[in-house]
Amino acid sequence: MQSQTLQRATRPGEAMVLWVLWLTYGSFYFCRNNLAVALPGMQAELGYTKAQLGAVLMSLKLAYAVGQFINGQLAERISPRVLLAAGMFCSALLNVCFGFGTALYFLLFVWACNGYVQALGWTPTVRVAANWFPPAKRGWAMGIIGTGYQLGGALTFVVAGWAAQSFGWRGALYVPAALLVAAGVHMLVCLRETPEAADRGRSGAAALATNPGPANRGSFRENIAITLANPALWLVAVSLGLLDACRYGFTDWGVAHLKEVQNSSVDAAAFKYAVLPLGGMAGAYVSGWATDRFFGSRRAPVICMLLVALGFLAVAYTPLIHAGPVASVAVLLLVGFCIFGAQVLLVGAFPADMARRGTAAAAVGFVNFMGYVGAAAGNMLTGYLADAHGWRIAVFFWAGCAFAGAATVACLWNATARNEDAHPAA
Numbered sequence: 001m002q003s004q005t006l007q008r009a010t011r012p013g014e015a016m017v018l019w020v021l022w023l024t025y026g027s028f029y030f031c032r033n034n035l036a037v038a039l040p041g042m043q044a045e046l047g048y049t050k051a052q053l054g055a056v057l058m059s060l061k062l063a064y065a066v067g068q069f070i071n072g073q074l075a076e077r078i079s080p081r082v083l084l085a086a087g088m089f090c091s092a093l094l095n096v097c098f099g100f101g102t103a104l105y106f107l108l109f110v111w112a113c114n115g116y117v118q119a120l121g122w123t124p125t126v127r128v129a130a131n132w133f134p135p136a137k138r139g140w141a142m143g144i145i146g147t148g149y150q151l152g153g154a155l156t157f158v159v160a161g162w163a164a165q166s167f168g169w170r171g172a173l174y175v176p177a178a179l180l181v182a183a184g185v186h187m188l189v190c191l192r193e194t195p196e197a198a199d200r201g202r203s204g205a206a207a208l209a210t211n212p213g214p215a216n217r218g219s220f221r222e223n224i225a226i227t228l229a230n231p232a233l234w235l236v237a238v239s240l241g242l243l244d245a246c247r248y249g250f251t252d253w254g255v256a257h258l259k260e261v262q263n264s265s266v267d268a269a270a271f272k273y274a275v276l277p278l279g280g281m282a283g284a285y286v287s288g289w290a291t292d293r294f295f296g297s298r299r300a301p302v303i304c305m306l307l308v309a310l311g312f313l314a315v316a317y318t319p320l321i322h323a324g325p326v327a328s329v330a331v332l333l334l335v336g337f338c339i340f341g342a343q344v345l346l347v348g349a350f351p352a353d354m355a356r357r358g359t360a361a362a363a364v365g366f367v368n369f370m371g372y373v374g375a376a377a378g379n380m381l382t383g384y385l386a387d388a389h390g391w392r393i394a395v396f397f398w399a400g401c402a403f404a405g406a407a408t409v410a411c412l413w414n415a416t417a418r419n420e421d422a423h424p425a426a
Contacts (some may be wrong), residue, residue, distance in 0.1 A: 013192065017132050018144055020191045021125050024084060026148030027183030028121040030160075030176035031091045031114065032060070033153050035098075036252045037160035037270050040259050041169025046102055050256075054383025057252050059108045060115035061244075061376030065369045067119025072365015073223055080124030080193050087120025088184035092177040099170035119368075126348055126364045128193050136297065142352075143288020146344030150284055150336070153251070153277035161255075161270025223362045230363070232354040235411050237367045240346040241374025242405035243307065246314065247339045248375040249382050249398040250276060257391055258328075261321065272328060279333035283341030288349060299350040300412040303342045307406035310338035314399035318392050338402075346409070347371060354415065374401075 039053055075083060094114040101107050125145065133141040156176060163171035227233060254276065258269040287306065291299050313335050320331040347368055355363035378401065385394040 014132055016190070017128065017192060018141060020187060021128060021145050022148035024088075024148075024183060024187040024191065025121055025125045025145060026150075026152030027180050028088065028091065028118055029149050029152035030156050030179045030183075031095045031173075032118050033156040033251060034095070034160040034172045034176045035060075035111070036255050037157060037164050038169040038172040039252075039256050041164055041172075043256075045169065048104065050383045050387050051380075052104060052383075054379050056104075056107050056111050057248070057379040057383075058376040059112035060118070061248070061372045061379060063112040063115030064119045065372035065376065067116040068123065068365045068368035068372060070365070071119050072123045072227075072362045072368075075123040075127045075362075075365070080128050081188060081191055083120045083124040084187055084191070085184055087117045088180050088187070090117040090120075092180045092184075095173045095177040095180075099173040115372075122347070122368060123365045126352060128191070129348075130352055131193060136292065140288050140292050142344055142348035143285045146284030146288065146340060146348070147281040150277040150280035150340050153280065154274045157255070157270045157274035157277070161274075164270070165265070223359050226356050226359050227362050227366045230354060230356065232412060232415060233351060233363055233367060235408055236346060236350050236354060237370035239303070239307075239405045239409040240343070240367055240371035242401045242408065243310075243339070243342055243346060244371040244375035245378025245381075246310065246398040246401040246405070247343060249378055249394065249401075250335060250339065252379060253382050253386070253394070254332075257386075257395075258321065261318075261391060262328075272325070273332065275329050276332045276336035277340070279336030280340030280343075283337035283339070284344040286337075287341035287345055291345065291349070296416065297353070298414060298416055299345045299353065300409050300415055303345050303350070303409045304406045304413070306338045306342040307402050307409065310335065310342070311399045311402035311406065313338060314395055314402060317395050342405075 035057065042048065043050070043053060071083065091114055094110055094117065098107060098110045098114070101110060126142075129141055129145060159179070160172035160176055163175040167174070254273050255269045258264065258272060262269070264272075283306070287302050291297055291302050295301055313331060317331060317335070321328045348364065351363040351367040378398075381397060382394045385397055
């Protein structure tokens with residue numbers, strides 16, 4: 001067994017798959033985080049309140065949550081390449097449609113649809129990663145993939161900020177859509193779903209027709225039952241929900257917050273906020289590597305420490321962003337490090353570790369479902385608190401979510417990967 005694991009961990013083509021997954025999933029963020037940059041222009045032109053815009057943001061999170069739960073099951077049965085392509089091309093189209101809208105209910109509907117198709121990205125990505133990387137390398141691999149969507153998030157703020165300043169808020173939707181289409185074409189050409197498919201040199205229609213799956217191909221109902229009966233997954237899921245309420249407070253509302261409290265232009269606030277996911281790149285890589293290198297693939301200790309640090313940073317956030325540009329950038333880098341260092345483990349390696357054999361994608365889908373339920377509630381509460389009590393109270397709410405997430409995940413302090421899942425898709 002050990003020699004098989006080593007052989008699989010060093011199989012040729014591993015680096016190529018990691019790069020393609022890195023680029024593919026990172027590109028999804030072009031058409032998800034871009035709305036944060038469009039919000040100030042939408043509010044100015046369309047006259048919506050923060051609570052109404054919070055409802056638009058919430059619609060994506062709720063639809064994404066439902067999509068994660070459903071698509072986690074679909075990813076056990078349908079080719080990951082098919083699901084990824086559908087998600088990327090449909091999301092680009094919906095971003096263009098959103099730009100033509102002005103009515104609140106139309107915007108709610110389109111952005112909710114975007115949330116569902118965005119949910120076609122992560123579970124197929126985790127499934128392909130599980131096909132290629134055993135538990136002993138999974139934290140490292142997911143950390144690498146995690147740096148991709150941090151860079152994607154950073155580039156989204158830069159590209160969308162430039163587009164919004166140059167073409168109006170709708171430019172923040174159209175330009176990222178074109179980039180996502182290009183990434184989708186690249187994925188279809190380059191991605192190989194399993195080592196066996198790469199060894200046989202499959203491509204094009206042959207690879208699309210392939211549906212490699214886990215050894216345990218239970219029914220939809222059986223996989224749901226197995227997933228929901230796993231108490232460890234519930235703790236991971238609740239912790240992720242609390243983290244995502246804090247995370248999307250920063251990423252969805254941060255540009256609008258900085259623009260208001262620092263009285264800056266939208267592109268200046270967006271460029272400054274781009275350092276948050278750059279800090280996240282370092283956090284994603286370091287956290288995954290640290291769990292494998294120093295904690296014997298125990299994810300909870302690293303997650304807990306990062307969430308506690310995030311809570312204290314959120315408490316100090318408001319005074320620090322008033323202390324000058326250097327302090328603002330520094331605190332955003334550290335916030336990004338803590339958010340995404342914890343998030344990449346909670347959404348990828350940890351649920352895959354805790355899943356029963358053959359249900360890694362379903363487990364990840366359930367955990368991410370709960371994460372986005374928390375994100376949706378956080379978006380609404382942030383908008384309400386900012387309107388009713390000011391930004392300071394809204395930011396304290398983010399801090400409370402981080403501390404509560406740390407307390408929840410601490411219950412799994414000594415949890416490690418299940419032996420039965422050593423080869424989750426063999």
